Amino acid sequence: DAKTTQPTSMDCAEGRAANLPCNHSTISGNEYVYWYRQIHSQGPQYIIHGLKNNETNEMASLIITEDRKSSTLILPHATLRDTAVYYCIVSPGNNNAGNMLTFGGGTRLMVKP
């Protein structure tokens, strides 16, 4: 079972920041928060991950609350190509366990012109 809760869908205006929330209240101390997205007809694409500190890369920023029970993925300037399903996943982050990525339903982000 997925350990995260995300809104089913969200809209965002093109050029605006998209803020995607995720609740993971049962996260363990050794579990990372991963974000993947899946554009229609493609495989999931890695976006970013973090443990407890905020992270930023060329695609997005990840803000994790101090208690680590929730996080927010931020796409600073959403484009139409960012329309996709976004998955928030918690995982120990090592390959000793085969099922290291348990996908839930994700958030369907629709970026509108």
Next chain:
Amino acid sequence: GAGVSQSPRYKVAKRGQDVALRCDPISGHVSLFWYQQALGQGPEFLTYFQNEAQLDKSGLPSDRFFAERPEGSVSTLKIQRTQQEDSAVYLCASSSREAGRRNTIYFGEGSWLTVV
């Protein structure tokens, strides 16, 4: 190419037919995963290899599903006597092991299987 490659991209099989789906992971990646994704749902784990060893096959739905990776690189997912409920996208993913770093998993585009 530099990414995970899967073939065939699309496959239509008659019910009862056997199918084989191939995955070429990123060169040098020792971990390989298979996932199944039904329409409108998130991917679900099937099985996991570390090099040629199949360390986890807990997600395989039945004994009709079989996966192998004999030389620790290319992997094949075989489905025997296909049934309509096997219709799904089959995703392959790979990751490297780098000491002291988290391992990102990279996915292929998937093989779309339709059983008629």
